[in-house]
Amino acid sequence: xxRKKSREIVLKGIPVSPGIALGKAVFIKQDIMKPERLIVSPxxxxxxxxxxxxxxxxxxxxxxxxxxxxxxNMGEIVSRIFDAHMMILEDDVFFNEVxxxxxxxxxxxxxxxxxxxxxxxxxxxxxxxxxxxxxxxDIRDVGIRLLSNIYGKSNGTIIHGDExxxxxxxxxxxxxxxxxxxxxxxxxxxxxxxxxxxxxILTRALEAPAxxxxxxxxxxxxxxxxxxxxxxxGKVVLNPSEKSVEEYIDKRRRYxxxxxxxxxIKDLPCETIDxxxxxxxxxxELPHEVEAVKSHGAEGIGLFRTEYLYLLRNEFxxxxxxxxxxxxxxxxxxxxxxxxxxxxxxxxxxxxGLEIGREAxxxxxxxxxxxxxxxxxxxxxxxxxxxxxxxxxxxxxxxPLVTGISEYRKIKxxxxxxxxxxxxxxxxxxxxxxxxxxxxxxxxxxxxxxxAREVDFFSIGTNDxxxxxLAVDRxxxxxxxxxxxxxxxxxxxxxMTVEAGHKRGIEVSMCGEMAGDPLATLIxxxxxxxxxxxxxxxxxxIKKIVRSTIFADAKEFADRVIKMKTHDEIRKASMELMKRxxxxxxxxxxxxxxx
Amino acid sequence: MIEKELLIINQHGLHARPAAKLVKxxxxxxxxxxxxxxxxxxxxxxxxxxxxxxxxxxxxxAVQINGEDEEKLMRAIENLLxxxxxxxx
Numbered sequence: 079x080x081r082k083k084s085r086e087i088v089l090k091g092i093p094v095s096p097g098i099a100l101g102k103a104v105f106i107k108q109d110i111m112k113p114e115r116l117i118v119s120p121x122x123x124x125x126x127x128x129x130x131x132x133x134x135x136x137x138x139x140x141x142x143x144x145x146x147x148x149x150x151n152m153g154e155i156v157s158r159i160f161d162a163h164m165m166i167l168e169d170d171v172f173f174n175e176v177x178x179x180x181x182x183x184x185x186x187x188x189x190x191x192x193x194x195x196x197x198x199x200x201x202x203x204x205x206x207x208x209x210x211x212x213x214x215x216d217i218r219d220v221g222i223r224l225l226s227n228i229y230g231k232s233n234g235t236i237i238h239g240d241e242x243x244x245x246x247x248x249x250x251x252x253x254x255x256x257x258x259x260x261x262x263x264x265x266x267x268x269x270x271x272x273x274x275x276x277x278x279i280l281t282r283a284l285e286a287p288a289x290x291x292x293x294x295x296x297x298x299x300x301x302x303x304x305x306x307x308x309x310x311x312g313k314v315v316l317n318p319s320e321k322s323v324e325e326y327i328d329k330r331r332r333y334x335x336x337x338x339x340x341x342x343i344k345d346l347p348c349e350t351i352d353x354x355x356x357x358x359x360x361x362x363e364l365p366h367e368v369e370a371v372k373s374h375g376a377e378g379i380g381l382f383r384t385e386y387l388y389l390l391r392n393e394f395x396x397x398x399x400x401x402x403x404x405x406x407x408x409x410x411x412x413x414x415x416x417x418x419x420x421x422x423x424x425x426x427x428x429x430x431g432l433e434i435g436r437e438a439x440x441x442x443x444x445x446x447x448x449x450x451x452x453x454x455x456x457x458x459x460x461x462x463x464x465x466x467x468x469x470x471x472x473x474x475x476x477x478p479l480v481t482g483i484s485e486y487r488k489i490k491x492x493x494x495x496x497x498x499x500x501x502x503x504x505x506x507x508x509x510x511x512x513x514x515x516x517x518x519x520x521x522x523x524x525x526x527x528x529x530a531r532e533v534d535f536f537s538i539g540t541n542d543x544x545x546x547x548l549a550v551d552r553x554x555x556x557x558x559x560x561x562x563x564x565x566x567x568x569x570x571x572x573x574m575t576v577e578a579g580h581k582r583g584i585e586v587s588m589c590g591e592m593a594g595d596p597l598a599t600l601i602x603x604x605x606x607x608x609x610x611x612x613x614x615x616x617x618x619x620i621k622k623i624v625r626s627t628i629f630a631d632a633k634e635f636a637d638r639v640i641k642m643k644t645h646d647e648i649r650k651a652s653m654e655l656m657k658r659x660x661x662x663x664x665x666x667x668x669x670x671x672x673x
Numbered sequence: 674m675i676e677k678e679l680l681i682i683n684q685h686g687l688h689a690r691p692a693a694k695l696v697k698x699x700x701x702x703x704x705x706x707x708x709x710x711x712x713x714x715x716x717x718x719x720x721x722x723x724x725x726x727x728x729x730x731x732x733x734x735a736v737q738i739n740g741e742d743e744e745k746l747m748r749a750i751e752n753l754l755x756x757x758x759x760x761x762x
Contacts, residue, residue, distance in 0.1 A: 165720050166721060170718075217724070
């Protein structure tokens with residue numbers, strides 16, 4: 079390593095998890111048989127085609143080498159297996175189709191290839207006869223070679239040794255991030271991803287600085303020894319010069335100092351100068367995050383994303399296992415509330431093992447509560463586990479992607495049945511457990527006045543609400559810039575939801591990404607939100623904003639901006655106010671407001 | 674353009690090696706050639722295409738050829754299919 083001096087390379091991406099890290103860089107190869115659906119911008123088409131062609135070339139050499147080795151060691155008959163592989167590589171008709179997919183559909187090279195190969199692979203695999211099924215394995219073999227060459231050769235798929243490192247990858251899936259040893263991750267940089275991708279949520283949970291959307295960083299991986307990730311500014315520096323290293327060490331020191339000062343308000347309530355108090359809670363994915371939740375002074379867990387219990391292994395944990403995990407968290411939080419959300423799978427979160435076919439539009443497909451209602455046994459198991467955990471502390475149960483009353487009534491009926499069964503078996507649970515729904519679909523906002531008569535609380539999920547209200551796929555690089563949380567339509571939806579809830583005397587909280595956006599805090603406060611649930615890491619910053627504000631001013635500000643007509647106006651007004659009031663917040667040396 | 678329905682008689686249907694032979698044969702001709710089977714139409718100069726059809730023994734496929742040497746290509750394909758790809762057991 080580091081035999082020759084490499085040139086310093088600076089790239090700019092989207093900062094998704096704050097902080098500054100400096101260290102040795104390693105490249106992580108993907109779960110290559112499952113590239114995600116990636117749409118590239120028109121400018122990247124040629125680059126993707128080039129990537130594909132180079133990968134085919136390298137694969138040809140790989141297979142030819144393998145063939146001669148096989149021929150020498152195992153005989154000519156065995157080596158013929160590789161002739162078939164070679165023929166696949168020489169299939170111009172096929173590769174032209176892949177290129178068409180890149181050109182016309184703007185698929186990324188890996189996804190285009192996977193998409194086309196899957197047609198043949200799946201068709202062969204669907205056959206009864208063994209010999210067709212075996213041929214599917216040939217396709218897979220070539221597919222793996224091609225995909226790994228698209229991603230670039232690597233040292234391996236996992237972090238070797240016990241030295242903490244900075245991870246470079248084309249993209250990381252939630253399961254991959256989840257399976258890494260968190261103490262070995264200094265920072266993360268990826269080609270693909272945006273502000274609201276899962277990698278953002280997960281790196282924040284790990285408190286690892288991360289920059290995504292770097293487009294080509296994975297292509298440099300074999301020329302990188304050291305790297306700097308600046309999760310505040312979105313800059314990454316590969317092979318930093320001595321001067322850059324010093325500069326970043328200094329920046330990191332100032333950043334850490336800011337957070338140290340926030341320590342002082344950790345145990346103080348989240349209330350305005352004039353005594354209007356809201357509850358500030360934390361979102362978690364994994365049980366071990368409870369420590370971070372407590373150390374950042376959260377008043378509870380506003381969102382426990384249970385699906386990660388599934389994503390860890392692609393298999394549903396049974397009732398007892400779920401119960402143990404939930405109970406652990408509930409007990410660790412003592413009497414502070416823990417809101418457990420039922421499995422939110424589907425959409426962009428894999429559902430291997432579930433019988434969901436290919437969906438043209440997965441975000442609007444079989445996901446979240448829809449899966450649960452289609453598989454009531456799964457739902458009952460989870461409800462039982464949550465109810466049993468409610469005997470050990472303050473638990474609330476919450477359901478994702480509810481679109482209206484009838485879904486909620488179905489849920490309620492199942493809960494009553496589960497409660498009855500538990501009672502018959504003399505199993506303890508909290509009979510008055512609060513049941514709430516996520517408000518994350520426009521229809522739920524419109525029906526909020528009616529829903530509020532039947533549920534115990536609302537929790538606004540902003541990622542889906544923005545995606546569906548503005549009709550923007552946040553994973554599509556060409557429209558991702560239209561994903562705007564301060565869009566007047568979004569603010570009005572939040573206002574409607576809060577008003578509908580308060581009219582019926584129920585609490586309205588927000589647990590989406592927007593809850594942790596400092597540019598939105600005063601507006602949300604002014605609109606009357608009761609509870610914010612955020613990544614533990616941004617919690618002190620949000621609390622500082624609330625504690626430095628007079629509630630009447632926040633209300634006035636919210637009233638003013640909600641009358642504005644565009645996102646840009648609202649953002650500008652918020653920026654100006656925040657800059658004036660909070661000159662020392664990290665938001666000013668982060669680019670958080672860029673989305 | 675000519676079209677003909679042909680029977681697949683070789684033991685394992687159109688799997689990898691027969692597919693490779695078909696592609697090699699078809700590629701020597703100028704005409705475009707398509708196989709149609711169970712609602713899918715594929716370019717017979719593509720091994721991935723032929724393998725995708727996964728045509729079993731005893732199945733009938735429609736062969737559609739269009740081009741200056743279409744007659745010759747059709748005969749060649751018929752001969753190859755009737756020979757059972759020299760793998761009759």
